[in-house]
Amino acid sequence: MIGLGARTLFVKELRRFLRVPGQTLLSPLITTTLYFVVFGWSLGGRLREVEGVPYARYIVPGLVTLGVVSNAFLNTASSLFVMKLQGTVVDILVSPLSYAEVLGAFVLAAVARGMLVGGVMWLVAAAFSGFGIAHPLHALALLVLVAVAFAALGFMTAVWATSFEQVNFFPTFIITPLTFLGGVFYSARMLPPALRTFTFLNPVFYMVDGVRYGMLGISDASPLAGLAILLVLCAASLGGAYAMLRTGYRLRG
Amino acid sequence: MTVSRSRPRLRPEIGYIARVADPVVSLSGVSKRFGGVEALRTVDLDIRAGEIFALLGPNGAGKTTLIGIVAGLLRATEGTARVLGRDVVSDYRFTRRAVGLVPQEINFDPFFTVEETLHIQAGYFGVRLREERLDEILDALDLRSKRRANTRALSGGMKRRLLIGKALVHEPPVLFLDEPTAGVDVQLRQSLWSYVRALRARGTTIVLTTHYLDEAEELADRVGVINRGQLLLVEDKEALLRRYAGKTLRVALAEPAASLPGPLAALGGRLEDGGLTVAVTTGPGGSFGPALAAVAAAGLPVKDVETARMRLEDIFVSLLRGERPGEGAAR
Numbered sequence: 001m002i003g004l005g006a007r008t009l010f011v012k013e014l015r016r017f018l019r020v021p022g023q024t025l026l027s028p029l030i031t032t033t034l035y036f037v038v039f040g041w042s043l044g045g046r047l048r049e050v051e052g053v054p055y056a057r058y059i060v061p062g063l064v065t066l067g068v069v070s071n072a073f074l075n076t077a078s079s080l081f082v083m084k085l086q087g088t089v090v091d092i093l094v095s096p097l098s099y100a101e102v103l104g105a106f107v108l109a110a111v112a113r114g115m116l117v118g119g120v121m122w123l124v125a126a127a128f129s130g131f132g133i134a135h136p137l138h139a140l141a142l143l144v145l146v147a148v149a150f151a152a153l154g155f156m157t158a159v160w161a162t163s164f165e166q167v168n169f170f171p172t173f174i175i176t177p178l179t180f181l182g183g184v185f186y187s188a189r190m191l192p193p194a195l196r197t198f199t200f201l202n203p204v205f206y207m208v209d210g211v212r213y214g215m216l217g218i219s220d221a222s223p224l225a226g227l228a229i230l231l232v233l234c235a236a237s238l239g240g241a242y243a244m245l246r247t248g249y250r251l252r253g
Numbered sequence: 254m255t256v257s258r259s260r261p262r263l264r265p266e267i268g269y270i271a272r273v274a275d276p277v278v279s280l281s282g283v284s285k286r287f288g289g290v291e292a293l294r295t296v297d298l299d300i301r302a303g304e305i306f307a308l309l310g311p312n313g314a315g316k317t318t319l320i321g322i323v324a325g326l327l328r329a330t331e332g333t334a335r336v337l338g339r340d341v342v343s344d345y346r347f348t349r350r351a352v353g354l355v356p357q358e359i360n361f362d363p364f365f366t367v368e369e370t371l372h373i374q375a376g377y378f379g380v381r382l383r384e385e386r387l388d389e390i391l392d393a394l395d396l397r398s399k400r401r402a403n404t405r406a407l408s409g410g411m412k413r414r415l416l417i418g419k420a421l422v423h424e425p426p427v428l429f430l431d432e433p434t435a436g437v438d439v440q441l442r443q444s445l446w447s448y449v450r451a452l453r454a455r456g457t458t459i460v461l462t463t464h465y466l467d468e469a470e471e472l473a474d475r476v477g478v479i480n481r482g483q484l485l486l487v488e489d490k491e492a493l494l495r496r497y498a499g500k501t502l503r504v505a506l507a508e509p510a511a512s513l514p515g516p517l518a519a520l521g522g523r524l525e526d527g528g529l530t531v532a533v534t535t536g537p538g539g540s541f542g543p544a545l546a547a548v549a550a551a552g553l554p555v556k557d558v559e560t561a562r563m564r565l566e567d568i569f570v571s572l573l574r575g576e577r578p579g580e581g582a583a584r
Binding site for chain 1: 346
């Protein structure tokens with residue numbers, strides 16, 4: 001049974017992002033719609049089909065993954081870092097909440113935001129390109145794991161960071177390039193061999209590819225590869241974040 | 254501020270079974286280093302049930318570090334800290350329920366109102382804040398009218414009171430106040446002091462850090478003086494004042510005296526204010542009879558006479574200088 005303490009922190013984190021829906025929900029929605037309009041329609045007019053799927057439909061799984069990744073990451077990273085800045089992290093640190101409860105509440109709230117944004121993005125995209133999903137459970141499981149992994153990474157980043165610049169380092173220099181080069185907008189098979197090898201080294205590629213398998217039934221790699229990589233990433237990021245809480249790294253002097 | 258006279262309801266999970274004689278908080282050989290800086294050096298300290306203990310020291314002395322270790326904000330480099338007999342690291346879920354902390358720095362979450370903030374804080378401690386308890390806290394801290402105000406809209410003094418409310422939502426048997434009146438006006442200061450006394454009357458043990466000596470003199474049962482991470486002294490405040498506090502007699506003269514008459518010099522007297530004042534300091538329990546007789550015998554033109562007790566501030570300054578209190582502090 002989940003204790004009142006953890007539930008309180010979870011609900012507080014939910015309310016935090018729901019109170020500023022323009023920033024937390026509407027903004028990613030507009031960004032995605034723009035991606036969809038620009039890439040899906042303008043390029044889609046020339047590309048027609050990728051792997052036998054209309055281009056506008058082909059990019060939906062990648063865009064949804066991108067939305068889930070960045071929103072799950074941003075929710076924990078910004079919430080915890082702002083708590084550190086404004087001093088309210090003290091409220092958590094002096095409380096009897098266990099390390100697992102603190103981590104669980106932050107991660108679950110971020111997963112909720114990631115899935116909410118991802119869900120709304122999918123609805124918007126599906127309105128343009130069709131609602132059918134090939135393997136809904138596979139898609140859902142992968143997206144939840146993506147959200148958990150990046151929420152935990154966001155948590156670790158917020159604990160480690162001492163400035164906003166450091167908070168932004170990870171999404172700007174690692175997540176965004178890996179996602180854009182991870183086959184959101186193209187199939188790895190369309191690339192020249194050298195770039196294709198590079199793509200196969202990118203873990204985000206397997207996540208996007210796995211979600212695409214779940215949504216459209218097509219994939220460049222084994223659909224289980226994404227699942228395996230995500231399970232490893234979840235274990236590593238949750239384990240790392242838990243270790244930070246347990247040792248008090250940068251939180252308890 | 255007002256407070257109800259009922260005893261605090263110590264929730265069963267705290268299992269508050271400590272006998273009155275047992276220390277509520279106990280530090281044993283506690284040291285804390287930040288890199289190469291030693292913030293605390295082998296501190297041993299027991300806080301007794303139901304007392305107001307004032308930890309005095311200049312800025313950077315280690316006061317906040319010490320209470321941070323007990324409250325769970327910091328980890329000691331060496332030594333152990335216990336609350337109600339339980340270790341603050343290995344048994345943190347128990348000890349944190351027993352402790353309330355009012356931090357020195359004002360913090361607030363601008364996403365929430367006053368009552369939401371208190372509900373959330375209670376929730377972190379696994380407590381559902383009942384309406385009557387919420388009302389009691391809001392009334393006691395004079396925040397009822399701001400109940401639905403966003404915390405961002407509160408004045409500095411109100412934010413500080415809200416911090417106290419947050420520390421009290423789970424009815425802790427031990428309350429730490431870190432510089433509770435830093436930067437607050439005189440009226441709020443008085444009202445905070447009376448609230449602290451009221452909490453003590455309800456059985457709460459209170460540890461406050463301050464660098465305002467008058468605050469410690471006004472409130473504390475016992476004082477500890479800390480400087481550069483070392484606890485220099487822990488003593489009953491009244492006993493300390495009695496033991497060290499000499500008195501100083503000042504005789505104001507109508508005309509300046511050119512030199513101090515021999516009998517007064519023999520009593521340790523001195524001339525101040527360009528010869529307009531004769532001052533004599535006695536040790537604890539000393540008499541001014543011989544000094545007054547010597548003044549009369551010398552035929553000095555006495556205008557006024559006053560005696561002043563040594564204040565905690567004088568003792569504190571002497572301690573920080575490394576002097577034995579009472580030695581030349583009452584100049």
